[in-house]
């Protein structure tokens with residue numbers, strides 16, 4: 001085995017420039033990390049800079065270095081879509097060519113809402129595309145007074161239910177989400193994810209979402225690299241949303257995170273103990289707290305804080321551990337709208353025992369990451385993707 005352990009860290013939504021087909025998604029010119037850096041007058045990410053991030057992509061404040069320590073590339077999304085599930089599933093070897101069902105323009109059909117009301121016993125309000133924080137300001141007080149559930153969607157294939165953690169109750173919210181998952185298994189209503197969005201506070205302006213968000217995704221439609229690893233008795237440790245995104249498929253151990261900082265702290269702790277296989281991490285705050293909120297300042301700080309913790313993770317890693325930092329799609333905080341952006345993803349890979357460094361061939365698909373992981377652990381290679389393991393020396 002070339003690497004005894006691999007840490008695959010997904011910086012959720014940290015795209016590195018528009019994909020060639022971005023215009024189809026109304027995302028021409030998007031560049032999450034580049035524009036975030038511009039908006040704040042430059043980013044300071046000394047750890048990723050040393051690994052070669054500035055050599056890979058033009059980012060204000062992160063100049064290229066003469067002798068980068070890692071290998072880097074940009075990968076293209078081959079699947080149709082720009083959401084979290086599509087990005088992560090492709091990374092692990094699945095291509096999605098039929099997009100998941102969305103209800104962006106219309107809201108959910110009356111029959112679906114009616115069935116959800118009958119089965120949960122709660123009336124529904126909202127039922128439109130909305131920003132999750134704005135809809136709380138709009139409907140949160142009414143929800144608290146009447147017990148009606150706030151249902152909303154977005155440009156993604158999601159049915160989100162927002163409810164007050166104290167007045168409505170977390171268990172009740174989770175129960176209703178399970179019912180929503182069941183109802184939306186019908187082919188014509190098959191949304192990718194049901195998301196519980198609990199919040200606290202007592203009036204518009206002070207409502208806050210809590211970390212008890214819970215996603216009920218569809219199961220991946222075929223085995224992924226994670227299944228191959230688990231079947232060969234490797235550890236597949238999930239940190240953050242990974243377990244939800246794969247519905248536990250191929251995962252051997254799961255750690256929920258309260259925040260992305262917490263997720264990195266968990267990862268550092270995991271790195272300090274022995275295991276054999278993959279630690280797969282999703283850091284969602286870039287996306288949920290800053291990208292969708294179109295807040296480049298918050299986004300920049302999250303990136304800089306992440307960089308410090310990446311340094312600590314590397315300190316904790318053994319000589320023969322590999323870390324790969326990447327993303328699942330873009331969410332340019334300076335772009336129009338509030339949705340994800342169709343972008344390339346950066347890949348920065350580093351191990352202490354590397355002798356060489358530099359650019360790996362570009363332009364391949366996200367699935368190359370899963371192929372590389374499978375290749376390293378000598379398990380069945382996914383049908384899609386090409387391993388770049390041989391380039392890492």
Ligand SMILES: O=P(O)(O)O[C@H]1O[C@H](CO)[C@@H](O)[C@H]1O
Pocket residue numbers: 084130131132133153154155156157158160195288292
């Ligand atoms: O506006 P909020 O509720 O954060 O919603 C965002 O979160 C959803 C799931 O990631 C996305 O589809 C996007 O709509």
Ligand SMILES: [Mn+2]
Pocket residue numbers: 012013083084287328329
């Ligand atoms: Mn995502």
Ligand SMILES: [Mn+2]
Pocket residue numbers: 287288292340
């Ligand atoms: Mn998102």
